[in-house]
Amino acid sequence: MIFSQTVEYALRSxxxxxxxxxxxxxxxxxxxxxxxxxxxxxxxxxxxxxxxxVESRRGLGGGYILARAADLTxxxxxxxxxPIGRIVTCPLGLRSHGLNLCPLHKRLDEAIGLIEKSFVKxxxxxxxxxNDGAESICGDAPCAGPGGKS
Amino acid sequence: MIFSQTVEYALRSxxxxxxxxxxxxxxxxxxxxxxxxxxxxxxxxxxxxxxxxVESRRGLGGGYILARAADLTxxxxxxxxxPIGRIVTCPLGLRSHGLNLCPLHKRLDEAIGLIEKSFVKxxxxxxxxxNDGAESICGDAPCAGPGGKS
DNA sequence: CTAGAAAAGGATATTAACATCCACATGTCG
DNA sequence: CGACATGTGGATGTTAATATCCTTTTCTAG
Numbered sequence: 187m188i189f190s191q192t193v194e195y196a197l198r199s200x201x202x203x204x205x206x207x208x209x210x211x212x213x214x215x216x217x218x219x220x221x222x223x224x225x226x227x228x229x230x231x232x233x234x235x236x237x238x239x240v241e242s243r244r245g246l247g248g249g250y251i252l253a254r255a256a257d258l259t260x261x262x263x264x265x266x267x268x269p270i271g272r273i274v275t276c277p278l279g280l281r282s283h284g285l286n287l288c289p290l291h292k293r294l295d296e297a298i299g300l301i302e303k304s305f306v307k308x309x310x311x312x313x314x315x316x317n318d319g320a321e322s323i324c325g326d327a328p329c330a331g332p333g334g335k336s
Numbered sequence: 337m338i339f340s341q342t343v344e345y346a347l348r349s350x351x352x353x354x355x356x357x358x359x360x361x362x363x364x365x366x367x368x369x370x371x372x373x374x375x376x377x378x379x380x381x382x383x384x385x386x387x388x389x390v391e392s393r394r395g396l397g398g399g400y401i402l403a404r405a406a407d408l409t410x411x412x413x414x415x416x417x418x419p420i421g422r423i424v425t426c427p428l429g430l431r432s433h434g435l436n437l438c439p440l441h442k443r444l445d446e447a448i449g450l451i452e453k454s455f456v457k458x459x460x461x462x463x464x465x466x467n468d469g470a471e472s473i474c475g476d477a478p479c480a481g482p483g484g485k486s
Numbered sequence: 487c488t489a490g491a492a493a494a495g496g497a498t499a500t501t502a503a504c505a506t507c508c509a510c511a512t513g514t515c516g
Numbered sequence: 517c518g519a520c521a522t523g524t525g526g527a528t529g530t531t532a533a534t535a536t537c538c539t540t541t542t543c544t545a546g
Contacts, residue, residue, distance in 0.1 A: 188339075189444065190533075194427060198428070213492080223536080229495095229534095229535090235493090244491085244494085245492055245542060246543065247544065249492075249493085277344060278348070278473070289462070290473060300450045301447050301450065362522065362523090363522085375507070376505050376506080379504095382524065385523090392522090392524090393512095394522050394524085395515095395520090396520070397522085398521075399523085
């Protein structure tokens, strides 16, 4: 898999937060909605907090809310939990040749660059499903298709 | 890291094979040139053989040679050792909604698609460094830069 | 101040990726 | 045939990602 499980979890959760800005969302709520193990999600959310992507409040009525909601991108989230590492030096040790990567790594880095470019363009806010969204980040209706019945 | 270590190893080795078509290359030779643990490389080469990307010969004078050298692409290699998994159904189980991914996974899949597209366009043969290439897949001179001195 | 809700943080378990080692099969050379 | 070089395959070890559990801290309500 190209993207780690943790990236997947973090993105689901952030999208969920982006679509539930009325009140702080607890780890339990987010975990249930995004189908992520709650214990593990607690760790992920915590690291998102440390890098300032989300804010937390403890105690009753507490939970997580999105910080920088307006301009938060997919890349921000990805780079927090599992940074996209551009290839800047040849992984083969021989001589660090700076900008002169061999063709293979030049090509691989270009591919990574494509991902980076795609992710920096995508705002979290634009990934929010526009409906009641009670059940999942996908929402119910659109996920089941226009007909809504299987 | 976006690409697994195994992918990196496999690509280095295949590029090396593409640039050394005169005689079969042993695992030891490839391992030394590409700086990959030889024991592990043996496994990787074996799986490349099973999928037909390379051919092997045992015994003295044996080793690996590239099969399908002319049209082999980066994607072929990647998909052999660590397949690029397109997202075809929502990872959240609720209803398999086929082509109707939620915006998040639609976007992620598009990104994966970019990689796939980039990789299918890149032939291994085009990644070969055009010089003596005695030391590494990068070769010595180009890696150290035009000046050759650090 | 107490009770309870929730995040924070540490310790530990599980799993998969990565790596090593060894016995065996299969080839070449003389 | 014997000697040796090589890939093949199985067993096992190591490490990092993923996941679970428990205790502590911080908050709100009353």
